[in-house]
Each structure stands twice: as C-alpha cells, then as structure tokens.
Amino acid sequence: MRVATLGMTLSTKPLHSYMDEPIPVLAGTGGVALGEARTNHEGRRAILLHKEGEPSELIALAETMGIKIVDIQHQKGVENPRTYFGKGRLQDVADEISSAVEGHPWHGVDLVIIHSNASPGQLVSVHEFVQVEVWDRVRLLLSLFISHAGSVEARTQVRIAQLQADRTVLRELVNQQTTGERAGFGGGGKQAIQGVLTTVSRELTQLKKKQQKHAIARKERRRQRIKGGARTVGLAGYTNAGKSSLFHALSGKKVLVEDKLFSTLETTVGRMEMSPRILLADTIGFIDELPSDLLDAFHATLDESLRCDLLLLLADSSDETSELKRKLSTSRREVLDRNTGEALHMKVVLTKSDKGGDIEEAQEVVRTMGLPDALVVSSHIGQGLEELRESIMYSLYGPKTTLIVSQGLPGSRSPEAYVSQIYDLGIVTDKIGFELTLWCGQAELQRLIANSEGRVSIK
Ligand SMILES: Nc1nc2c(ncn2[C@@H]2O[C@H](COP(=O)(O)OP(=O)(O)OP(=O)(O)O)[C@@H](O)[C@H]2O)c(=O)[nH]1
Ligand SMILES: [Mg+2]
Known part of the structure; x- marks a missing residue:
C-alpha cells in the first residue's frame, strides 16, 4: 500500500522478509521512506x-558510502528549534537545489544532510522545505551501517x-496530524x-527476539x-583506529581491514598466534555523539568484546593531538559507561607507529588523560608487537614461572606426560631438558603441582 503525503511515499511493503533481501530503507525523506529501498548511495x-x-x-x-558533499551551507547563531536553519535560508537552499541546471555544482543533489543529531520534527520540517531526502548524523550512520552490515546478526x-x-x-x-499542524493531511494519510x-x-x-x-x-x-580456561583480550577504540589490523x-x-569508518560491525573472536589459550x-x-539507543543495538556484540580479562584501548598515533584526545576520551567514556560489571583491566595501545606521527606527543596526551602509559605498535611493519604480546601475557598471568619435572621419582605417569600437560596448561617460552618456563594461570598451576605426586615443582 502506498500513500502519497507531502511528496513522500509511505510504503508498508518492505517490512517483512528482510533477512534475504537488501535491507529496505524506511528512513528516507525526513525519515520516511520512499517507495523503493535504497541501500547503495554510491555517486x-x-x-x-x-x-x-x-x-x-x-x-x-559520507565519503565512505560514496556520497559527495558538493557544498556546505553554514548558518551560525540562528536558533530555530523547529527547522534547524532559519526558514528564509532553508528556502534559499530549496530554490537552489530545484533550479540547479547542468554544470551547476548543485546539479543532481538529491540529499540534504544535517550536521548534528536532529529531532524528528526538524527532519520533517527541513524536508518540507527542500523536498529531497533529509538525513541527520544519526541517519547517515544508520545508512552507513546498513551498507556495511554483512552478517545476519549485524543486519538484525x-x-x-x-x-x-x-x-x-x-x-x-x-x-502533527492529531494536533492539526499538518494541514491538508486527510484521515486516510x-x-x-x-x-x-x-x-x-x-x-x-x-x-528483538531474533x-x-x-x-x-x-x-x-x-x-x-571460559570453562576451557581461555583468557580473553578485547580490542576497542574509535572507528578506524586499527583494531582489525592488530x-x-x-x-x-x-x-x-579498510580505510573506512565502521568496516567492522560485529565481534570476531580469534586465538592469539602461538598462544591458543588467549582469545582476541x-x-x-x-564515534562521537552516537545516540545511546543506536549503540544499544550493538550491545550484545560490544559486550562480547568488552567483557574480557584485558581490554586494549587503541588510538591512532598519527592523528593530530586534538583528534587523538577527542577520540581517546570518547572511547574511554564508552568503555567505562558500558559498565560490563567486571573490573576492567585496560591498556592503551598507540597504533600505526610507522606513519610518522609524533609518538612523544601522543604519549603525553595519554598521560595527561590519566591513562596508563601506552604501548606503541605498527601492525603493518610489526613494530612493538613482541612487547605487546609479552605485556598481554604479563597482565593475564603475572610473571613467568619456571617448572622442573623430576625424572627420578616413581609415579603413575612418565615425566614426558607431565611435560605435555604443562604445554597444554600455558604458554611455554623456554624449555631446557625438563625445565620449562611458561606463562600460566596460578590456579591451574597449583592444581597441576598438587596432582603431580611430587613430580612437578616450581624452581
Ligand atoms: N600505516 C599503517 N596503517 C595502518 C596500520 N594499522 C591499520 N592501518 C590502516 O588503518 C585503516 C583502518 O584499519 P582497520 O584495522 O580497518 O581499523 P578498525 O579500527 O578495525 O576500523 P573500523 O572497523 O572501521 O572501526 C586501514 O586503512 C589500515 O590499513 C598500521 O600499523 N600502519
Ligand atoms: Mg575493524
């Protein structure tokens, strides 16, 4: 069923069987959709x-979705809570859009984007003037998420x-209809x-059930x-900080991995190389000013990453100081506000060290924000990764332990069996004969020693 109202078309058609079709866009003109769904905004x-x-x-x-911003209209200081811009100015914008002939930079403009998060009333009013699709920042993000959502879970x-x-x-x-604000809008509408x-x-x-x-x-x-004894390390940070690369x-x-904002929309878990007991x-x-209901839609996926034994908070070391500060404080706030119910053990990691940013300056920003000293890495050239691995291990397991498996004592199991059990227990970094140095959990270690018939001891 379609009903034309205010130059918009409401469609009830695409509101089912969304899983196998491209997600239909109800949000469109002033938030109300136009006939056919549009998920590709390229061009x-x-x-x-x-x-x-x-x-x-x-x-x-916008560029991430292939949308070109052909002009920015500024209007400072005008307070019009209904229409965002002053009415006269909006009318000028509308006239320019509708009259732009070929060769005019505004030719072909079919979208107006409001820079901030707008109220529903503002979206509707601005659309009334400009008569093309209107998005605010939230709708821009939604459209971007829709075009990047790959899996069923992300799409849901x-x-x-x-x-x-x-x-x-x-x-x-x-x-608006009930209060009579919207004239000429029949009962059918x-x-x-x-x-x-x-x-x-x-x-x-x-x-929501799904x-x-x-x-x-x-x-x-x-x-x-967790039951299997794995420890988890979550990667968090502003969009494009380099999380997926790390x-x-x-x-x-x-x-x-892409040089795009919001390439990743859901949590992927993987094992740390050479340390399969550690999950990343x-x-x-x-991102700044993401309304909480929008982020809430992602809480299950975020929770999986944030409920961890250690959280790595990533920030791009090549960002300008003010950018770095802004992004780090947004990330920190989001992490802390998510209140995962578990004490967060957090480390800051400055990424992309190969890009030639001022690392000293970046470290200083981290320090002045009261955050722990940052580790510096480059996922591209491998710089700092070894130190990061060590630091992760230390945070999860404390100092390394050296165990000795004695060979001379009688027992129901061979020394080799204990060695193999030790390899299963933790991450062995050195082995000289029957002396093994490893990272491992204290509880697991004590259990092994207690059940070893005196065969395994700490050096
Ligand atoms: N030079 C350099 N570029 C990097 C490094 N790490 C990541 N990048 C680039 O930064 C961009 C973003 O990287 P991603 O790993 O996708 O970042 P992300 O944090 O997962 O981004 P989203 O999932 O979009 O939030 C890509 O173009 C990467 O190639 C690095 O160590 N050095
Ligand atoms: Mg990513």
Missing part, C-alpha cells in the same frame, strides 16, 4: 547544513536501530502512517571458552 550528491563543530568527520562518513542489529529511528519520525507525523507504525512495532518485536537468540548463543560460546597481526585470522576479540568502533 549521490549532497548538501551539508552546518552550524558548529568540525564537519570533516561527517564528510568522511542495524535493522532494529533503523526501525527505532523511523518510529520516532512516524510518531511525529501522527502527532493518518491511518496509513498508523498502519506502518503497527507493522514497524510488530517487526521490531520479532527482530537478537536475543544471537545474544544467548554468544553468551554460551563465551561460557564454554587483530589480524596477533591472531593471523583474516578480518576486513575485534569489534565495532566508537
């Missing part, structure tokens, strides 16, 4: 409405976030929106790992 041209703050990150986010998460955002705009439309709202709510309920199942499965996998360098497991978790990155 689109957009105007950015900007009031304050640095726009480069949002431009990079993103779809939930998207429907929740759509619901707020739909409610605003219903509200209202019914249609309410119909979509009902379908959205129904789909949300189903998706998400719950994914979360339970994750929890169970985690429980099994994960790959330490685990050898292939994950998506790569996960979605953080």
